[in-house]
Structure formats: C-alpha cells, structure tokens
Amino acid sequence: xxxxxxxxxxxxxxxxxxxxxxxxxxxxxxxxxxxxxxxxxxxxxxxxxxxxxxxxxxxxxxxxxxxxxxxxxxxxxxxxxxxxxxxxxxxxxxxxxxxxxxxxxxxxxxxxxxxxxxxxxxxxxxxxxxxxxxxxxxxxxxxxxxxxxxxxxxxxxxxxxxxxxxxxxxxxxxxxxxxxxxxxxxxxxxxxxxxxxxxxxxxxxxxxxxxxxxxxxxxxxxxxxxxxxxxxxxxxxxxxxxxxxxxxxxxxxxxxxxxxxxxxxxxxxxxxxxxxxxxxxxxxxxxxxxxxxxxxxxxxxxxxxxxxxxxxxxxxxxxxxxxxxxxxxxxxxxxxxxxxxxxxxxxxxxxxxxxxxxxxxxxxxxxxxxxxxxxxxxxxxxxxxxxxxxxxxxxxxxxxxxxxxxxxxxxxxxxxxxxxxxxxxxxxxxxxxxxxxxxxxxxxxxxxxxxxxxxxxxxxxxxxxxxxxxxxxxxxxxxxxxxxxxxxxxxxxxxxxxxxxxxxxxxxxxxxxxxxxxxxxxxxxxxxxxxxxxxxxxxxx
Numbered sequence: 001x002x003x004x005x006x007x008x009x010x011x012x013x014x015x016x017x018x019x020x021x022x023x024x025x026x027x028x029x030x031x032x033x034x035x036x037x038x039x040x041x042x043x044x045x046x047x048x049x050x051x052x053x054x055x056x057x058x059x060x061x062x063x064x065x066x067x068x069x070x071x072x073x074x075x076x077x078x079x080x081x082x083x084x085x086x087x088x089x090x091x092x093x094x095x096x097x098x099x100x101x102x103x104x105x106x107x108x109x110x111x112x113x114x115x116x117x118x119x120x121x122x123x124x125x126x127x128x129x130x131x132x133x134x135x136x137x138x139x140x141x142x143x144x145x146x147x148x149x150x151x152x153x154x155x156x157x158x159x160x161x162x163x164x165x166x167x168x169x170x171x172x173x174x175x176x177x178x179x180x181x182x183x184x185x186x187x188x189x190x191x192x193x194x195x196x197x198x199x200x201x202x203x204x205x206x207x208x209x210x211x212x213x214x215x216x217x218x219x220x221x222x223x224x225x226x227x228x229x230x231x232x233x234x235x236x237x238x239x240x241x242x243x244x245x246x247x248x249x250x251x252x253x254x255x256x257x258x259x260x261x262x263x264x265x266x267x268x269x270x271x272x273x274x275x276x277x278x279x280x281x282x283x284x285x286x287x288x289x290x291x292x293x294x295x296x297x298x299x300x301x302x303x304x305x306x307x308x309x310x311x312x313x314x315x316x317x318x319x320x321x322x323x324x325x326x327x328x329x330x331x332x333x334x335x336x337x338x339x340x341x342x343x344x345x346x347x348x349x350x351x352x353x354x355x356x357x358x359x360x361x362x363x364x365x366x367x368x369x370x371x372x373x374x375x376x377x378x379x380x381x382x383x384x385x386x387x388x389x390x391x392x393x394x395x396x397x398x399x400x401x402x403x404x405x406x407x408x409x410x411x412x413x414x415x416x417x418x419x420x421x422x423x424x425x426x427x428x429x430x431x432x433x434x435x436x437x438x439x440x441x442x443x444x445x446x447x448x449x450x451x452x453x454x455x456x457x458x459x460x461x462x463x464x465x466x467x468x469x470x471x472x473x474x475x476x477x478x479x480x481x482x483x484x485x486x487x488x489x490x491x492x493x494x495x496x497x498x499x500x501x502x503x504x505x506x507x508x509x510x511x512x513x514x515x516x517x518x519x520x521x522x523x524x525x526x527x528x529x530x531x532x533x534x535x536x537x538x539x540x541x
Contacts, residue, residue, distance in 0.1 A: 262289025265414030335529030
C-alpha cells in the first residue's frame with residue numbers, strides 16, 4: 001500500500017498543492033474551535049469530573065485524545081508513515097492485519113507532537129479563543145483534537161518537502177550534514193519568497209472564511225483575527241516544519257534504522273548491535289526501541305525502520321511461538337539475516353542492603369523465567385513471578401520500587417542502565433544457553449554468498465506421505481533441511497502449514513531444481529527470505 005505521496009508525483013509543485021489544502025483544514029478547524037471559550041479546566045489534570053468518578057488523573061483532553069488514538073490504532077492508522085500519534089506508548093495492537101507501505105519517504109521516527117501539543121496549550125488556546133468557561137468540554141476537546149491532528153499532519157509533511165529538496169542537491173546537503181552545519185541546512189531549505197506568499201495566502205483565507213459574506217461592512221467581525229493565523233504560521237508552523245525537514249535530512253544521511261524490543265538493555269538490543277555494529281555517525285545504523293514485538297513488525301511494514309530484529313528460538317526453551325506466528329502470518333515481511341547471542345542472566349535488586357530472602361516479587365520476561373527455571377525452583381519458591389514485556393522492562397520496574405522488595409532477572413547491561421545491584425550472576429539453567437534472532441525487512445536479498453539459508457512456507461495435500469515426498473526432493477537435489485516446524489493456518493481452522501529452513505540460497509541451481517520439482521506437490525509455497533548463515537559461537541571449530 002502506498003503512503004499519501006507516491007514516487008511518481010513527488011515534486012515541489014504537487015507538495016505545495018497538498019500544503020495549500022492543509023492550510024484550509026487548519027483554518028476551518030480553528031474557526032470551529034473558536035465558537036467555544038477557552039475552558040481551561042479541560043486541560044488541567046483532574047479538572048473535569050466524570051459521572052460516578054471523583055476525577056480523571058490526567059487532563060480531559062489527554063484522556064479523550066488518548067482514547068481516540070487507541071481506537072484509531074486498532075484499524076492500523078498509526079502504522080502508516082504519514083501518521084504520527086500523540087500518545088505512542090498507549091497504542092494497542094491493530095485488530096486488522098499489518099500492511100506494508102511504500103513511498104518515497106526515507107524510514108524515520110521523527111515525531112514533534114510533544115512540541116505541537118505544548119504550543120497549542122500554551123500559545124494557541126490563550127491567544128485564539130475567548131477567555132472563560134462555558135462548560136462545553138466535550139465539544140472543545142473534540143475540535144482541539146481536529147486542530148492538533150491537522151497541525152501535526154501539516155508540520156510532518158515537511159519530510160516529503162525535505163526529500164524533494166535533498167534529491168535536487170544530494171551532494172550539497174550531504175556535505176552540510178557531514179559538517180554538522182545545521183544553520184547551513186536551514187538556510188539551504190529556506191525560500192523567503194515562498195514563505196512570504198504563504199503568509200499572505202493564509203491571511204487572505206482567514207479573512208474570507210472567518211466572516212459572514214453578506215453582513216454589512218459596519219457589522220462585520222472575524223471569528224478569528226486573520227493576523228493571528230498569519231502569526232501562527234510565521235511563529236510556529238513554518239519553524240516547526242523546517243525543524244522536521246532538518247531532522248529528516250540528518251536521519252536520512254545516517255545508516256539503516258533497526259527496530260528492537262526495548263527498552264535499552266534487552267538481549268534484542270545486544271543482538272541488534274552485534275549484527276549491525278555499535279558505531280555512531282554518518283552511515284552507521286541507528287536503533288529504535290519498541291514496546292513489543294508487534295511494534296517491531298509494524299515499524300518495518302510502515303517504513304519507519306528498514307530492519308527489525310526478532311528473537312525466534314532459544315537453545316533451551318525452543319521456538320518463541322508468538323514471534324513465529326507473526327513471521328508466518330504477516331505479508332510483505334522477509335527474513336534477510338540471522339544472528340546468535342549467548343544468553344546469561346543475573347538476579348538484581350534496587351537496594352544493595354536487600355537479601356534474597358527479603359525479595360517478594362521478581363520481574364522478567366516469560367523466557368527469562370523459563371531459562372532460569374532450575375535456579376528459581378531452588379531459590380525463589382513461593383515468590384511472586386511477574387512477567388514483563390522484556391527483561392529490560394523488568395529491570396526498569398525494579399529500579400522504580402523504593403521498598404526494595406522487588407527483584408528482576410535480566411542481563412548485566414540492563415542492570416547497569418537502571419543502577420541495579422547484582423545478588424546472583426549466571427543463574428541460567430544451561431552454560432550453553434543461546435538465542436537465535438532473525439533480521440526482518442521488506443526487502444528480499446538476492447545475492448548468494450555461498451553460505452546461506454532460505455526460509456520457506458509450504459502446504460501439501462492432506463494425504464499420507466505428501467510431506468515426505470516434498471522433503472525427499474530436497475534430499476535428491478542435495479539441499480539440507482535444518483529446521484522444520486508445523487504451524488496452524490488461521491484462515492482454515494486446524495489445517496497446518498510447514499515452516500522450513502534449508503542450507504542454500506534460493507538462487508542456487510540445486511535449490512532452483514528442488515523448487516521446480518516440489519511446485520506440483522504443494523498447494524501453497526512461499527519463500528520469505530534467503531540470507532547469510534549466522535555464526536553460532538558454540539558450534540565454531
């Protein structure tokens with residue numbers, strides 16, 4: 001699926017048409033909001049009381065807006081690269097299948113909505129709307145949301161403008177970025193004549209839209225003073241848009257963006273660094289922490305990052321089935337790499353004076369509990385084991401417990417990040433504990449290295465020996481199968497498909513011959529990636 005701007009219409013003339021249309025949306029939304037007073041209680045935490053509730057702990061705007069974004073998130077709104085949520089940490093997973101988005105925008109995670117919200121609350125509401133309280137809180141915040149969303153859309157549209165300008169002079173922009181010359185980039189982006197025409201245009205539009213056309217000249221008044229719309233653009237919209245453009249160009253010149261399960265300190269982050277490198281600067285990878293694995297997939301499909309890193313299998317506990325389900329059920333996702341990471345856990349607390357016997361609650365990811373099962377059975381019998389989205393999140397929660405009765409199972413890096421103290425180290429059940437991570441992308445690698453793997457999804461007729469005949473064909477052509485798993489096809493109930501990993505590239509003659517033979521033996525066949533084999537440190541000679 002394409003974003004709102006496709007490659008074939010990417011030019012400044014088309015973008016200016018879009019920006020002009022967005023001007024009208026912003027002006028009409030502000031005029032609509034101006035019919036109600038400022039209603040400051042709607043923006044104060046606990047200011048608006050709910051029926052049967054004493055108050056809401058956040059402002060009414062925050063509550064209403066956050067709930068609105070949650071609903072929109074369920075239908076994939078914020079998986080699009082054009083959309084930027086105001087409450088990204090609160091969004092649920094989409095109910096609809098994830099989609100892949102294409103378009104000219106370079107993957108990025110730029111979001112200035114916090115600044116937009118601050119400007120709206122502190123500058124726009126006090127200056128644009130009549131002071132006082134008319135009790136119309138629902139109507140006020142409903143239109144507040146429309147204003148904020150239209151402003152956000154307009155300001156973040158600067159990413160497309162920056163992309164066009166970069167393509168006009170890539171060498172010039174790259175040189176300025178290499179020099180960290182932000183003022184030079186800003187100057188190169190600025191066209192004073194275009195800005196002058198913009199300010200004149202929004203003034204005229206506000207003058208036209210903001211008054212009744214048939215009213216006598218002496219009785220005319222503006223619903224919003226046109227000069228205020230002009231000031232809004234001059235003081236906020238234009239500067240914020242250029243800030244977006246600068247940030248976009250800087251990110252564009254950096255290396256590939258990689259999503260991982262956060263927060264900082266997870267094994268996923270370590271695996272991402274191991275695979276893509278830890279260096280910083282122009283051309284080096286940058287890493288984006290996600291709240292859950294679904295967000296990793298969503299970022300890749302939404303073109304917010306080029307790659308994602310996904311733990312798929314542990315040497316002690318086997319497959320991570322929820323991650324396998326996402327991999328096999330998500331369209332337009334390819335596997336383009338793998339990496340292995342030795343896993344070691346520590347038992348850590350916030351208070352150095354706390355002893356093991358005083359710990360009442362332990363935080364960790366479900367995999368952390370499972371991989372330290374033997375130690376936990378001996379040392380933590382009867383304690384409350386509380387699962388968290390990641391081991392590092394467990395470390396973060398432990399650092400926030402002032403009582404000291406909470407501990408976590410995580411790696412030492414997470415402990416250092418959150419200032420924890422180690423009670424026991426190396427508590428994993430096996431000294432050869434290792435996790436395999438897959439690298440996902442929308443791109444399919446077509447270059448064989450001579451030491452590759454290929455991931456295949458297939459289904460056969462439900463007849464005796466049908467799968468065996470397929471596997472035999474791989475053997476006949478000298479293709480070694482290293483992994484085979486069955487997984488349910490949700491669209492057909494309890495019918496099962498098969499996930500295979502083979503030691504070969506899809507472009508090799510042996511694999512191509514095997515594939516040609518099995519096409520007639522399968523009712524579903526899909527290659528989701530060929531990639532260089534990762535190095536298992538416990539299997540090195």
